[in-house]
Amino acid sequence: MTDSPKASAKTRLTSRGEATRARILDAAANLMYVKGVNATTLDDVRAISNTSKSQLYQHFPDKTALVRAVVSLRSEQILEREQRSLQRLRSFHGLERWRDALVQNNALQKGAYGCALGSMASELSDQDEVSRVTLATYFAAWEKLIADGLERMRDAGDLSTAADTRKLATGLMAALQGGYLLAEAAHDVTPMRTALDMALDHIKSFLTA
Known part of the structure; x- marks a missing residue:
């Protein structure tokens, strides 16, 4: 059974509407990251x-709704990226590769805009509780x-049983x-690399070999 002309038109309108929403959201995410x-x-x-x-108000009735959508989009994008890098992490060399990828990516903009999630958290945490909770969940x-x-790494015997992996992870995230x-303020990724190196040196002190 084929779709009626009305059903097909509705499908095309829905697809077009989704494309418009995605275009608005992408523009907002880029602007909010830079500005x-x-x-x-x-x-x-x-x-x-x-x-x-x-068109804008059809998809986002006010700025708050748009901001919350951007927060969700950026959070999902960054977590997906980090899952690709970290879900198979099982060696110190893997941590070094992860650090290098983050620093090199930030160096493309000379560290000018910082972490998208961190930047939004600093602006929104005392303004919008919904966004704050979303960001905290993704962090x-x-x-x-x-x-x-x-x-x-600890289960494999590469990291000492004395290592508190949760605290080490918190320190590395901090x-x-x-x-x-610091890279954003300096427009230079050197402080970012130094901070990560110091945290990795602390983790390295728990290596068993």
């Missing part, structure tokens, strides 16, 4: 995404990926976010 959440206006988003007010998931990798912030 900051508070400095980005809905007019900025409309101009970059080439959408009308009616915890990111940190758990690191802790799980360290636990695999070094990463602090490194992002």
Whole structure:
């Protein structure tokens, strides 16, 4: 049985609507990363995404709704990236490769914009409780990926049983976010690499060989 013309038109409209929403969301995410959440206006988003007010408000009734969608998008993107890097982590060399990838990626912009999640957290944590909780959840998931990798190293006997993998993961995450912030201020990734190296040196002290 074939779709009726009305059903087909509805499907095309839905697809077009999804494409418009994705275009708006992508534009907003890029603007908020470069300019900051508070400095980005809905007019900025409309101009970059080439959408009308009616199109924008059809998908996002206000800026708060758009910001929360951006928070979810960026969080999912970063966690997916980190899962690819960390879900099979089981060696110190793997941690070094992970560090190198993050520093090299940030160096492409000379560290100018920092971590997308960290930047949003600094702006939104005292403004929007929904966004704060979302960001905290994804930071915890990111940190758990690191802790799980360290636990695999400990289970394999490469890391001392005295190593508290949760605390080590928290320290490494703190070094990463602090490194992002220092690199952003300096427009130089050297402080980021130094902060991560210091955290990795501490983890290295628990290696068994």
